[in-house]
Amino acid sequence: MNLLLNSEPNNQVKILIVEDDYSLALNIEDILEYWGYTVIDIAHSGELAIEKAYQLQPNLILMNIRLYGEIDGIQAAEEIWRNLQIPIIYITGFADKITIERAQSIYPFTYLIKPIAKNELYTAIDKALNHSDVMLFRNEPISAAFPI
Numbered sequence: 001m002n003l004l005l006n007s008e009p010n011n012q013v014k015i016l017i018v019e020d021d022y023s024l025a026l027n028i029e030d031i032l033e034y035w036g037y038t039v040i041d042i043a044h045s046g047e048l049a050i051e052k053a054y055q056l057q058p059n060l061i062l063m064n065i066r067l068y069g070e071i072d073g074i075q076a077a078e079e080i081w082r083n084l085q086i087p088i089i090y091i092t093g094f095a096d097k098i099t100i101e102r103a104q105s106i107y108p109f110t111y112l113i114k115p116i117a118k119n120e121l122y123t124a125i126d127k128a129l130n131h132s133d134v135m136l137f138r139n140e141p142i143s144a145a146f147p148i
Contacts, residue, residue, distance in 0.1 A: 010036030017056040018049040020067045022096045045069030046076035053080045063094040074102050087128045
């Protein structure tokens with residue numbers, strides 16, 4: 001039996017990019033659109049990420065940790081996860097132990113260190129989308145154990 005339940009075409013998968021480096025965000029957007037995903041918006045702050053998540057209801061969020069504004073990506077992810085259960089992939093240049101532990105406490109689906117390789121990003125997105133589909137199919141919380 002094939003458990004890859006994410007059978008929707010990629011263009012029906014809505015992704016929100018949260019990145020304060022606009023040129024990097026546009027680069028990621030180009031890559032995602034080339035792969036057939038729909039980028040619904042780019043947010044540059046934690047506050048805007050929360051607002052856009054509620055407003056646009058993406059299937060997945062790519063979240064930088066260090067952002068403009070009063071709250072960082074981890075705090076934004078915590079708010080989004082607690083209330084919307086949207087899968088989050090962290091993309092960051094910070095790999096110190098404290099930051100990683102903070103990020104992992106919010107149930108990210110993975111944590112990618114910049115610069116990111118395209119194949120790592122593609123694999124992370126595929127795993128996050130398929131894992132969330134499997135958990136919903138099993139009627140289990142998405143926060144069930146998932147290898148980071």
